[in-house]
Amino acid sequence: MTDRYLEDFAVGQTFRSGRRYIDKERIKTFAAEFDPQPFHLDEDAARNTIFGGLAASGWHTAAVSMRLLVDSDIKPAGGIVGAGFDELLWPRPVRPGDELRVESEVLEVRPSRSRPDQGLIKVRTTTLNQNDEAVQVTIGNLLVQRRPVATETV
């Protein structure tokens, strides 16, 4: 599929991804490197915490969600480049064996005031588990290239 320029995006468009399985061992190794807290590292230690059992680090969920978004058909020209997020929520934990997917909806499309070759799209991306429960919601602003003006050939 061809990459989308700013002019190809419109409010209300939605994009979906494939699925990705969350492996118990990867939850633990990700946490050991980036988020070494008992509820992300060990089933027994996790039992008496707020999570009541082993849960993926939110940053692991965020990273997997990014992978799903990159592999989805949203495909902005110039790549997926986040200028910043207005919101990032983890409404429920991700558990070993979950299968995640993302759904994105375009909320805003606007040209950049300072850079005539660029624009921004505001996108809500919801990460869902196999029961269609939201495990992450982000509202992000992505930089998108504008369609190059065709050079006139006489």
Next chain:
Amino acid sequence: MTDRYLEDFAVGQTFRSGRRYIDKERIKTFAAEFDPQPFHLDEDAARNTIFGGLAASGWHTAAVSMRLLVDSDIKPAGGIVGAGFDELLWPRPVRPGDELRVESEVLEVRPSRSRPDQGLIKVRTTTLNQNDEAVQVTIGNLLVQRRPVATETV
């Protein structure tokens, strides 16, 4: 150091971390798993992109920042549990060889209305490189346990 209960936090408190080196190969392997885009995977391919050279995935920066925060002296009782973020920005790219650290400032402290044993602190966490330039800014809401009421012993 003892973990901090909600009652131990106050607006204006700041916490600092140690430093963590960002390795070029880890930038690429993180990206290959979670954010496989040219500007995060390959120096040559990155040169003609918006980043003008290899840059870490923002989610890699976020994960490293979490590790720095976990290892810092903020230490909320019950662990660092994010209820959600009001803001997440990456003001400049993280490059191979950067050394990152975090600084956190408590912006708000409030008891939970629905759960008498819990509260929330709002924390701005800035990730800085070796030149003291901000590479990530988050404003997050962390769940923190309240200090248990001592049982009276006669």
